[in-house]
Amino acid sequence: MNELRFWKLVVILNSGVPLAILAWDAAQGSLGANAVSYAIHTTGYLSLLMLMFSLMVTPLRWLTGWNSVVGIRRALGVYAFIYAAVHLAIYFTFDRQMSLVSTATEIASRVYLMIGFAALLLMAPLALTSTSAMVVRLGAKNWKLLHRLTYVVAILGVLHFYLLVKADVGEPVSFAAFLAVLLLARVVWPYLDLAPRRKKMLAKKSLSAEPMSTAVSTQRAKTKAWSGELVVASITRETPSVQTFRLQPIEGGTLPFEFEPGQFLSLAIEIAGRRQRRSYTIASSPLERTFCELTIKREEHGTVSRHLHDNLQPGDRLTVTAPAGKFVFSGKSATSVVLIAGGVGITPLMSMARYLVQTNWSGSIDFVIVAKSEKELIFRREIEAMQRTFSRLQIHITLSQEMDDSSWSGKQGRLEATWLSSCCADLRTRPIYLCGPDGMMQQTREMLLALGVPPANLHQEAFTSSSARAEKMELAPVAASAARMEPALPTFLVDSPSAEHQVQFVRQQVAADVRDDITVLEAAESLGVAIPYECRAGVCGQCKVRLTHGHVAMDSQSALSPQEKAFGWILACQATPRTNLEVEV
Ligand SMILES: Cc1cc2nc3c(=O)[nH]c(=O)nc-3n(C[C@H](O)[C@H](O)[C@H](O)COP(=O)(O)OP(=O)(O)OC[C@H]3O[C@@H](n4cnc5c(N)ncnc54)[C@H](O)[C@@H]3O)c2cc1C
Ligand code: FES
Numbered sequence: 001m002n003e004l005r006f007w008k009l010v011v012i013l014n015s016g017v018p019l020a021i022l023a024w025d026a027a028q029g030s031l032g033a034n035a036v037s038y039a040i041h042t043t044g045y046l047s048l049l050m051l052m053f054s055l056m057v058t059p060l061r062w063l064t065g066w067n068s069v070v071g072i073r074r075a076l077g078v079y080a081f082i083y084a085a086v087h088l089a090i091y092f093t094f095d096r097q098m099s100l101v102s103t104a105t106e107i108a109s110r111v112y113l114m115i116g117f118a119a120l121l122l123m124a125p126l127a128l129t130s131t132s133a134m135v136v137r138l139g140a141k142n143w144k145l146l147h148r149l150t151y152v153v154a155i156l157g158v159l160h161f162y163l164l165v166k167a168d169v170g171e172p173v174s175f176a177a178f179l180a181v182l183l184l185a186r187v188v189w190p191y192l193d194l195a196p197r198r199k200k201m202l203a204k205k206s207l208s209a210e211p212m213s214t215a216v217s218t219q220r221a222k223t224k225a226w227s228g229e230l231v232v233a234s235i236t237r238e239t240p241s242v243q244t245f246r247l248q249p250i251e252g253g254t255l256p257f258e259f260e261p262g263q264f265l266s267l268a269i270e271i272a273g274r275r276q277r278r279s280y281t282i283a284s285s286p287l288e289r290t291f292c293e294l295t296i297k298r299e300e301h302g303t304v305s306r307h308l309h310d311n312l313q314p315g316d317r318l319t320v321t322a323p324a325g326k327f328v329f330s331g332k333s334a335t336s337v338v339l340i341a342g343g344v345g346i347t348p349l350m351s352m353a354r355y356l357v358q359t360n361w362s363g364s365i366d367f368v369i370v371a372k373s374e375k376e377l378i379f380r381r382e383i384e385a386m387q388r389t390f391s392r393l394q395i396h397i398t399l400s401q402e403m404d405d406s407s408w409s410g411k412q413g414r415l416e417a418t419w420l421s422s423c424c425a426d427l428r429t430r431p432i433y434l435c436g437p438d439g440m441m442q443q444t445r446e447m448l449l450a451l452g453v454p455p456a457n458l459h460q461e462a463f464t465s466s467s468a469r470a471e472k473m474e475l476a477p478v479a480a481s482a483a484r485m486e487p488a489l490p491t492f493l494v495d496s497p498s499a500e501h502q503v504q505f506v507r508q509q510v511a512a513d514v515r516d517d518i519t520v521l522e523a524a525e526s527l528g529v530a531i532p533y534e535c536r537a538g539v540c541g542q543c544k545v546r547l548t549h550g551h552v553a554m555d556s557q558s559a560l561s562p563q564e565k566a567f568g569w570i571l572a573c574q575a576t577p578r579t580n581l582e583v584e585v
Contacts, residue, residue, distance in 0.1 A: 011072045015079040018046055019086065036094040040087060044116075047083035048157050048175060050076050052182070055154060059185040074130045077150070081127035084120045084157075112163035119156035122149050151186075154179055226257035227321040227525070232314050233291060238378045241298045242344060243309055244283070247318060248291040257322045259286050261330050261355040262348040262433070262461070265294075265322030266536040268522075271307050275517035277573075278304045279537045281347035281461075282323065285354035292322075295378065297344040324536060327433070327461035328352075331361040334431045338424050340415070340444060342370045342436020346378050348461055349433055353383075357390045364392040366424040370415050370440060372401045374408050396423040415440070417447050428452045435461040462539050501577035505529050505585045506548065520545065520552065520583060521572040529585060536573045543572040550581035 022042055025031050031038050054076035096103040107113040126149060128134070134143065158179055162172035230247035237243050249255060259265075264281040284293035298309040312318075329337060329352045337356075339349040346369060353367055371377045377397065387395050398411040398419070411419060421427060432453060434444055441460055448458055503523040504511040514523045521543055524531045534542040538556030547568045552575035560569055572583075 008072055008075060011075045015050065015075065018042070019083070036090065039090050040095065043083045043087035043090060044161065045171075047080050047087055048154075048161060050080035050083060051150070051154050051157060052175065052178060054080060055150060055179070055182050059182060078127050078130055081120075081123045084123055088117070088120055112160050115156050115163065116160035119153045119160060122153045122156070126150060126153070151183065225321050225324060227319070228256065229317045229319055230292075232312055232316045232318065234314055235312065238295060239376050241376070242295060242378050243298070244293050244295045245308065245312065246284075246291050246293050247320070250317065252290070254289040255292060259292075259323035260328040261286055261352040262328040263323040263325040263351075264348070264535075265292070265320045266324065267294075267304070268319045268321070269304060269307065271303060275515075276304050276307075277519070277536065279324070279463075279535055281325075281351065283347040283350050285351060285358055287355060287358050295344065295347050295350070321536070324534060325461070326534060327435070327459060329431065329433055329459075331356050331359065331363060334363065336364040336366075336426075336430050338366045338368065338427065338430050338432040340368045340370075340432060340434045340436070342415075342440040342444075343372070343376070344378065345436035345441075345461070345463065348435050350379055350383075352433065353386065353393065357386050357393060360390075361392070365394065367393060367395050368415070368420065368423060369395065369397045370436065371397065371399055373399055374406055394423070415444055415447070417451055420447070421451060428454070428457075431457050431459065433459045433461075435463070438462065438464070462535075464537070464539060501550075502580045503577055504580070504582045506582050507585055514577065516578065517576055519573055520570065520575045520577070520581065524572065524583075524585065531572045531585060533573055538571050538574045541571065544569050545572045546570075546584040547575075548582045548584050550577065550579040552576060552581065553578055 022031075022039060026035065026039060029035075054073050057073040057076070092098060092103050096106065107117050126147060129143065129146060158172055158175045161175065162169060165172060229250060231250045233246045233248045235243055235245055259282055262281070264279045266277055266279050268275055268277045270276070280294040280296055282292045283295040284291065296305050296308055299305045325348075327348055331337075337352075339352060341349045349367065353365060356363070356365060367383070369377070369383075377399075383395055387393050396411070396419075398413060398415060399408060400412075400414050424430070427448070428451070432448060434441055434448075436444070441462065445458060445460065449455065500513050500515055502511050502513050503520060505524060505527065508527075508529050510527045510529060512523045512527050514526075521531055521533060521536070531545060532542050534540040536543075538554070538559055541559030544560070544564065547570050552570055554571060554574040554576075556574050557565065557571060559571055
């Protein structure tokens with residue numbers, strides 16, 4: 001059990017103890033002469049106390065930097081509601097003898113009861129929307145806005161208490177003073193915290209690798225994607241060559257972006273003095289609001305995946321832009337689905353499966369998995385557990401390179417049409433989501449089309465295009481700086497990592513000075529200039545823009561035809577400046 005779960009359990013169990021003791025004493029008849037009044041007072045008092053505790057969480061996090069404390073806020077809030085509901089239930093049952101008319105008349109005739117009742121009514125939507133699923137459904141912004149009502153509830157609760165006690169106002173006044181301090185902290189703290197950050201931001205005149213993330217994240221409020229830093233919370237080995245990296249917000253709490261099952265994020269990382277960017281699917285479910293997970297295969301000669309596997313440690317920070325991608329399935333558009341995964345291509349499909357199972361989707365899922373061998377099966381235990389608990393999920397595994405001495409008794413060999421048709425009924429009428437190595441995807445696509453699957457039902461995600469991979473391997477023996485140059489680049493240009501160039505967006509009439517490892521897309525985003533994109537990996541071609549002046553380097557240009565290259569089109573997500581640029585945007 002991790003630390004957060006342990007503390008959640010401590011809070012959940014301990015917060016219920018007073019209620020259990022009260023119930024026990026009531027059953028024993030030891031609540032004193034005025035038992036009903038005592039029980040009403042105690043439950044009301046406990047509700048207010050829980051409310052104050054829940055409001056203390058954020059200031060406590062700010063003061064101590066102990067981010068995990070956010071995880072217990074929900075339990076405290078729900079307990080505040082439970083105690084308030086029990087408070088009313090005792091009043092209704094024993095004080096008003098379960099008479100609705102008498103209860104309503106009494107509430108309507110006394111101001112303090114009206115206030116208390118209003119507080120309870122306002123608490124109900126807060127308790128009902130306290131789950132992670134509701135955060136996703138309402139959207140983080142709306143959810144936060146709704147949950148500001150907690151302060152209104154607390155003010156009403158304290159007022160209710162104050163008007164009730166009449167003479168000895170010591171306790172309600174203490175609650176009021178404490179609440180005032182909490183409210184003041186909420187108002188003042190962000191200013192204290194923001195002031196130094198603002199000063200720092202104003203001091204920056206040009207964009208470099210690090211400030212980029214800050215600049216983008218502040219301007220991104222208006223756009224759908226978020227950029228900034230996340231911290232590595234844990235690293236888990238899945239197979240000998242695959243690890244899962246769990247990322248969470250630096251200050252804890254909920255993720256600063258929302259995503260759909262199957263989407264990915266782009267990661268920017270400095271390796272050997274150069275900024276590298278890669279896209280990785282968010283393999284976890286969007287319902288996990290406090291973290292996201294990337295499951296990454298270590299490519300033997302890969303620059304970024306090898307670096308992440310060999311060097312990344314819990315506590316390290318990563319600059320990400322999220323989310324992106326249209327390869328998504330959340331169950332709304334169909335009543336059944338086929339997911340086909342090859343190797344590490346399982347990641348987007350796993351996010352979909354996790355989400356569908358968590359939401360108890362009413363449709364049926366056939367999850368076809370192709371792995372090289374048993375030990376290369378990613379998420380095996382979790383998938384088997386999901387199948388046991390969710391009867392509408394069927395898993396079909398085939399091992400393409402199974403060894404003779406293995407204990408594996410399931411299907412062996414490549415994916416083939418007869419087996420696929422026998423596993424998945426009605427292939428022609430169901431949406432099919434396919435992700436895996438290039439060759440496997442191409443063969444599977446051809447097979448499915450031959451089986452009569454309409455192309456519109458077939459959805460694919462490419463992690464890389466084969467030409468991009470070939471391009472990389474061709475370039476590998478050449479010195480890095482020369483390999484990254486466009487052929488048109490004059491040879492006298494020096495590829496200095498610290499060089500800065502101006503990128504001008506001609507139609508928008510804005511420009512930014514950027515380092516030569518910042519892409520044209522990142523430069524545009526920092527200025528609030530919208531360039532459409534999808535993969536951020538040089539695969540989809542969505543970010544094509546025309547360069548009217550200057551030279552760029554591109555890691556991958558496989559999404560451009562020779563004609564496009566000849567007419568000056570570039571991929572904004574790949575192009576980094578080698579001279580001052582003028583871009584036709
Ligand atoms: C939308 C999207 C989602 C993705 N999701 C995931 C995911 O969930 N998990 C995941 O693991 N990956 C994912 N990827 C792939 C990921 O972005 C990277 O492409 C991958 O990690 C390889 O990056 P790299 O820097 O390690 O390799 P690169 O340095 O980019 O090399 C690319 C390939 O070329 C080969 N290569 C390079 N140099 C040589 C050489 N000299 N000789 C032989 N071969 C060479 C490498 O082995 C590697 O296979 C995704 C990609 C996209 C576009
Ligand atoms: S966003 Fe896909 S190629 Fe640039």
